[in-house]
Amino acid sequence: MLQLPVYLDNNATTPLDPRVLETMLPYFTQHFGNASSRHHAYGWAAEAAVDLAREQVAALIGADPKEIIFTSGATEADNLALKGVFEMYADKGNHIITTEIEHKAILDTCRHLEKLGASVTYLKVNHEGMIDLKELESAITAKTILVAVMYANNEIGSINPIREISAVAKRHGVLMMSDITQAAGKIPVNVNKDGIDLAAFSAHKLYGPKGIGALYVRRKSPRVKVTAQMDGGGHERGMRSGTLNVPAIAGFGKACELALQEMEEEGKRLAAMRDKLENALLQLEETYVNGSRTHRLPHVSNISFRYVEGEALLMGFGKEVALSSGSACTSASPEPSYVLKALGLGDDLAHSSLRFGLGRFTTEEEIDYTINAVTATVNRLREISPLWEMFKEGVDMNAIEWSHH
Amino acid sequence: MSYAERVLEYYNNPRNAGTLDKSSQHVGTGLVHVSEYVDVVRFQVEVNPVTHVIRDARFKTFGCGSAIACSSIVTEWIKGKTIEEAFRLDHMEIVEALSLPPSKIHSAILTEDAVRAAINDYRVKNGMEPAEEEYEEPADYYDERD
Numbered sequence: 022m023l024q025l026p027v028y029l030d031n032n033a034t035t036p037l038d039p040r041v042l043e044t045m046l047p048y049f050t051q052h053f054g055n056a057s058s059r060h061h062a063y064g065w066a067a068e069a070a071v072d073l074a075r076e077q078v079a080a081l082i083g084a085d086p087k088e089i090i091f092t093s094g095a096t097e098a099d100n101l102a103l104k105g106v107f108e109m110y111a112d113k114g115n116h117i118i119t120t121e122i123e124h125k126a127i128l129d130t131c132r133h134l135e136k137l138g139a140s141v142t143y144l145k146v147n148h149e150g151m152i153d154l155k156e157l158e159s160a161i162t163a164k165t166i167l168v169a170v171m172y173a174n175n176e177i178g179s180i181n182p183i184r185e186i187s188a189v190a191k192r193h194g195v196l197m198m199s200d201i202t203q204a205a206g207k208i209p210v211n212v213n214k215d216g217i218d219l220a221a222f223s224a225h226k227l228y229g230p231k232g233i234g235a236l237y238v239r240r241k242s243p244r245v246k247v248t249a250q251m252d253g254g255g256h257e258r259g260m261r262s263g264t265l266n267v268p269a270i271a272g273f274g275k276a277c278e279l280a281l282q283e284m285e286e287e288g289k290r291l292a293a294m295r296d297k298l299e300n301a302l303l304q305l306e307e308t309y310v311n312g313s314r315t316h317r318l319p320h321v322s323n324i325s326f327r328y329v330e331g332e333a334l335l336m337g338f339g340k341e342v343a344l345s346s347g348s349a350c351t352s353a354s355p356e357p358s359y360v361l362k363a364l365g366l367g368d369d370l371a372h373s374s375l376r377f378g379l380g381r382f383t384t385e386e387e388i389d390y391t392i393n394a395v396t397a398t399v400n401r402l403r404e405i406s407p408l409w410e411m412f413k414e415g416v417d418m419n420a421i422e423w424s425h426h
Numbered sequence: 427m428s429y430a431e432r433v434l435e436y437y438n439n440p441r442n443a444g445t446l447d448k449s450s451q452h453v454g455t456g457l458v459h460v461s462e463y464v465d466v467v468r469f470q471v472e473v474n475p476v477t478h479v480i481r482d483a484r485f486k487t488f489g490c491g492s493a494i495a496c497s498s499i500v501t502e503w504i505k506g507k508t509i510e511e512a513f514r515l516d517h518m519e520i521v522e523a524l525s526l527p528p529s530k531i532h533s534a535i536l537t538e539d540a541v542r543a544a545i546n547d548y549r550v551k552n553g554m555e556p557a558e559e560e561y562e563e564p565a566d567y568y569d570e571r572d
């Protein structure tokens with residue numbers, strides 16, 4: 022039996038894998054010790070769990086366990102990377118290069134740093150969500166300390182050519198940071214092959230618990246340091262103080278181990294279902310895929326259904342399918358998704374978009390159900406859309422005569 | 427997203443969605459929008475030329491569920507009203523009837539605009555002066571987005 026609503030919002034968060042839950046449970050009540058307690062068995066058990074998890078997390082991205090700093094999630098890791106580098110490398114410069122379509126955890130942190138004297142370049146992206154490498158190179162100055170480009174985008178799933186981007190940064194002696202939140206555990210990420218010096222991610226995007234994540238900080242060639250943003254007991258090599266959340270860390274480790282084992286097969290399975298869903302929905306007229314279809318995460322599809330509004334669509338199948346939209350119909354002049362706008366989408370298509378994010382537990386049956394539910398709602402809303410009627414009658418949308426009001 | 431049951435009711439079973447013959451002498455049409463491609467409402471009334479009573483009303487709306495619900499509920503209300511009565515429709519009545527949150531008040535305002543535009547289209551078509559709106563200070567209906 023299908024459990025409704027079908028969950029297709031796996032870019033927002035993923036359900037905890039039951040195997041992860043099982044790993045976590047003993048660390049709540051039985052092995053509840055503080056991982057910093059060096060003098061008794063409770064502490065040792067907790068420390069052993071953290072050590073194992075650190076190895077598992079590191080292994081997922083080809084890092085050394087010593088290079089993993091546990092944080093409360095990707096937001097904190099993004100903050101620590103940007104603010105920590107800005108403070109630590111103040112002698113070298115104050116210039117950061119990033120892109121327009123980063124997550125708010127990067128963009129708002131950059132805005133904050135601008136108030137503290139940072140100069141930030143926000144690179145534009147093309148219609149597929151890709152930056153221009155030449156533009157990146159010419160943006161680099163003697164004052165540039167960091168290039169921060171996300172591995173994969175959370176709204177459209179586009180994958181950036183991180184190796185080529187980091188090569189440019191390296192050529193100019195600039196540190197390379199990547200928000201790998203959406204990519205880690207979904208596609209191969211290897212900090213050494215990819216030339217990444219700092220990387221931020223969260224457990225809950227890869228079937229682990231919420232409220233735990235990590236910042237990878239390179240220790241060799243170059244040795245990277247970040248100024249702590251949370252001072253205290255000197256945990257995590259002094260870069261992030263605070264008693265470690267042992268059950269969550271154990272779960273994060275297990276989630277990374279499972280992701281590494283299952284990534285390849287899972288990616289193929291999800292890509293096939295995603296393509297089925299996408300191709301079926303593209304049968305509807307005036308329906309467009311947003312972002313790259315080739316350099317894209319296997320489980321993501323962002324589609325605009327012209328002449329119907331995204332939030333109305335979500336309401337239409339709210340009890341049937343759980344999704345998210347690039348629309349925001351919440352004020353008199355609602356701004357649709359800045360990511361879709363950055364791709365060059367007009368307001369009409371940006372407001373008509375839905376993001377489909379498949380996950381480990383998505384079934385073929387759910388995909389079939391979703392195809393029907395979305396198709397029916399799009400058709401129903403188009404029947405009551407004045408824009409659809411005008412389109413069907415061949416009215417030039419740019420020449421519509423609006424009533425004065 | 428938490429919508430009042432009433433919004434969902436009208437959204438799921440929209441009353442009077444559709445099209446009246448725009449070219450008819452008895453039909454007034456209003457087409458309004460918040461900004462291009464964001465909340466577009468087309469509202470139509472068919473009026474008895476002798477009594478000026480609204481015989482029929484139809485809408486088509488592009489917008490979120492609240493926008494659709496606002497248009498639909500008003501088609502029910504104004505049938506049987508004279509065009510003068512219908513013109514005095516206040517968006518706050520819609521807001522209350524559907525328990526709209528502040529962030530959705532613009533949908534009710536747009537519906538009010540659409541109704542008035544449709545009535546004035548009918549009036550002008552039939553040689554009457556367009557009715558004047560009494561000016562009200564617009565409510566502060568901006569809110570934060572997540």
Ligand SMILES: Cc1ncc(COP(=O)(O)O)c(C=O)c1O
Nearest residue numbers: 094095096124126175200202223
């Ligand atoms: C690309 C990206 N970065 C950062 C975050 C923030 O993650 P968290 O909320 O777990 O801190 C997210 C999740 O929304 C994300 O998709």
